[in-house]
Amino acid sequence: MDGDLRAVIEEWHRVVNEGDVTVARTIVTDDVEVGGPRGSASGVDAFISWIESAGIHLEPVAWHPLPDAGVVVEQRASRPGGGRSAEQHPIPVVTLFKLRGDRIAGSWRFDTVREALVYPAAVQ
Template identity: 25%
Template sequence: MENNIRVAEQWTTGVNERDIKGVLKVSDPHIELIGPRGIAEGHDILQQWIKESGIKMETQDYYAKGNEVVCVQKATWENQNGHVTIYTFMDIRNGKVHRLGRYDTLDDAFGQCQLSEEDKVE
């Protein structure tokens, strides 16, 4: 579990710093990306998203068990005031993010995995 949280931290830091090489290093080549605009797959789409999203995420809490991690994050976007709370689900295997989803509620994130309130990392 601790290794998976470390991978989640590396992934988030890489996105925040626009470190495409660093994010790809901890992302499966066929990473599945689930977001408000639908589902996409692969490094090419991930690279494009990192370049264009302008997102910065600050992780507030983690829920983790097995291969799954949900990050509770304060998100801001370039050229926008304020922030929103997002819930980022990651399925991490062998040190790489295989599946990632961004959700507007914790319940929606939990609906994509086996995690629950009991899995909050203290």
């Protein structure tokens, strides 16, 4: 996997985990798509809104590069201070990332790697 691709996705994790919306605006495309079990939305404002409301911490644990500037990342997800022992018991989740140039053009959350890999042909 290209080092630049990994660096951008690591920065995505940092800004999400820290709620750094200033830097978040600089690492995504203007038409970034964000998707998950509750639907999808597009645009920088939708991404920022998700960061502000999610309150999630995502720790990458495995990387699966795809052709054409994409990668599936397995993660441990927790909600610090989220109650119901979320901090003590992180759950596995998977995010499919699509890049355009040096920015993230899309991130979609799934429960399994298999689901991410078949999502419209892994976002051709």
